[in-house]
Amino acid sequence: MIKLIENRFYYLENFCTVLEWIAERYSDLLTAQEREFIDHFHLLSKETKALLVRMVMRKGDLFRSSKLAYDEIGSVEDAAAPLIMLGWVDENPWLSLDELFGLLKKAEISQVFGSSLHKTAARKSDQLLALRGEFTDSRDFTAWYPASNERVYQVQITPICDRLRLMFFGNLRQDWSEFVLADLGIFQYEKVEFSASSRGFRSRQDIDDYLHLHRCRERFLLGEPPEEVLKDIPARVYDNDWLEGRRSKLLFQIAQHYEQIKQFPAALNVYGQCQYSGSRVRAIRMMERCAQFESAFSLANIAERTPESEAEKQQLLRILPRLHRKLGHPRIPAVHHHLDPASRIDLALPKPEPLISVEELVRVHLEQLSRQQRVRVHYVENALINSLFGLLCWSAIFAPIPGAFFHPFHTGPADLHSPDFYRRRESQFINSLLQLDSDQYTHTIRHNFREKAGIQSPFVFWDVLTEELLDLALSCVPALHLKIWFERMLLDIKLNRAGMPDLIQFWPDEKRYRMIEVKGPGDRLQDNQMRWLDYCAKHDIPVAVCYVQWAERVE
DNA sequence: ACCATACACCCATCT
DNA sequence: AGTGGAATCG
DNA sequence: AGATGGGTGTATCGATTCCAC
Ligand SMILES: [Mn+2]
Ligand SMILES: [Mn+2]
Secondary structure, eight states: OOOOOOOTTHHHHHHHHHHHHHHHHSGGGSOHHHHHHHHHHHHSOHHHHHHHHHHHHSSSSEEEGGGGOOTTTOOHHHHHHHHHHHTSEESSOEEOHHHHHHHSOHHHHHHHHTTTOSOTTSOHHHHHHHHHTTOOSOEEHHHHOTTOOOOEEEEOOHHHHHHHHHHHHSSSSOOTHHHHHHHTTSSBOOOOOOOTTOOSOSOHHHHHHHHHHHHHHHHHHTTOOHHHHHHHSOSSOOSSHHHHHHHHHHHHHHHHHHHHTTOHHHHHHHHHHOOOTTHHHHHHHHHHHTTOHHHHHHHHHHHHHSOSSHHHHHHHHHHHHHHHHHTTOOOOOOOOOOOOGGGEEEEEEOOOOTTSOHHHHHHHHHHHHOOSSOOEEEEOTTHHHHHHHHHHTHHHHTOOOTTTOOSTTOSSOTTTTSTTHHHHTHHHHHHHHHGGGSTHHHHHHHHHHHHTTTBOOSSOOTTTOOHHHHHHHHHHSOHHHHHHHHHHHHHOHHHHTSOOOSEEEEETTTTEEEEEEEEOTTOOOOHHHHHHHHHHHHTTOOEEEEEEEEOOOOO
16 A cells, blocks of 8 residues: 655655646746746756755755755755856855754753753743843854854755645645645545646736745734734725635634733724624624623624534524623523434443543443344434435535636545535536435445545544445435434535434334434533534434433442 | 544633 | 653654 | 633654753
8 A cells, every 4th residue: 555655856856746736727827936946946956956856845944954964965055056146045054043953963052052041950941031132143154153164054945845835736735745645545535637728826826925924924923912913904805705715714713812812992903804704603703791781791692693604603592692681671481402212312420540531431332232123323423414415415525617627635625614515516516416316326435445545534534434334324324314414514514514423223124213412411512413403303313312320439 | 534632521710 | 761742744 | 500712732754863851
């Protein structure tokens, strides 16, 4: 299964693949200077190109020459020379004290700062803290550390490399190691026949906007005061829905941060600026915390008239009665989730070894409970229904819709969470679900289980879905039930792909099943779990909640 | 699937 | 000394 | 006792190497 890489310059080959890919499909989105970079790169010697790529792939931009030892490259000095001429690498960068500390080992720090250091035993980070006041200037490496005969190199071209990586992958979370991991067979990706015109970006402005938001997010994550970051986040709504989603999400996270540091008015202000799902409820909550009950009440009423999701509706059922009370209105009774007593299981089990989970405990208990008939219980959570969905609808999910796939390393379509995901492949999904009206669905699911085994999918959990589990599921779960599960998933994939019960119990002799949510002491049903339980009850799908308590230990 | 969600475990407060 | 986290590599 | 909101920790290929503590 694991292949060997025969080319010692495999990483360079991969980098070149990206450059060629970009030059071929995205050249209209590049500046003359960027196109020039690509052309120049190809003219360099193999060793020089390899050294640059090694540096680009590694963390940070500063490297000691001794840390750039690669057999296939040989002399770093020789390989680096052309890069220095081009200005792509600085051979003698000015280093701040912080940067120097990142390059030196602790023993070397004592050597350099011996006289200034009070305690050589102190932690490196404390030494840095202590020296910051004294050494505020930047110097080059030999000035800091004359005894060293090493050089320090600094790559100068990370911005353009990040831009190219973003254009290729459509995100910045994937990096160049994707290639080698796929070559090694660690990740298998579906081969989608997308057209040569399929791209992750339509305009240079979109790329610039993405990079800008990304930098804002990094500054926020690094701890810069949110007020400073907010100044640079555009107040206007982006035309591109995808980018607007990213803008909204960043604002949401900043608002959450304000919430954590108890700056509720600031949080309210930021929640108000974004339409990220859930921000409205948080805004209502912030008004509540600021004792603005009238505003909270009126926003809650707007939300109740036009709820953004089932989840919001559910939260409003808790919020509104509370606000009525706070405002001194006549009480309206809070409606609580009601569980049919018949589908409630109470168990008192001996407290087990700390390593075993409650779900596993109940699973074993239920399997051993009824000796007279065959009972199998699997701990599946979301994995089973999602996997069956992913296998049945494989061709719909991986349909080559324009813009959904544009490089060879997608785990799923790029627009999976966009509101029109379903609409854009409606006929394919209708076709897939139609198979549940005959026994065709079992063939499709089994076929894809064999043919697509191990291939990354946003729905299929290959490690959970064993052959035994698949057989049990296909023989015990009626097609109609699968259709009901899948239809709700398709209504809102992001929201409805989770919250499914922990266990599934099969009675293979009766071709019957039941799903069971396990709750240990001190654990409660979550909102999304309640929504699935209600939905299943409404459609006569057998579900139960199993409450576990620890049985008294006999002393 | 945008270093994230999803899950369980834990606590404080209010009724 | 030994341990653990981060970085690197294929 | 229970409901509610809130905060936390865990997990991402796996082997090897380096370095701080
Ligand atoms: Mn669970
Ligand atoms: Mn559970």
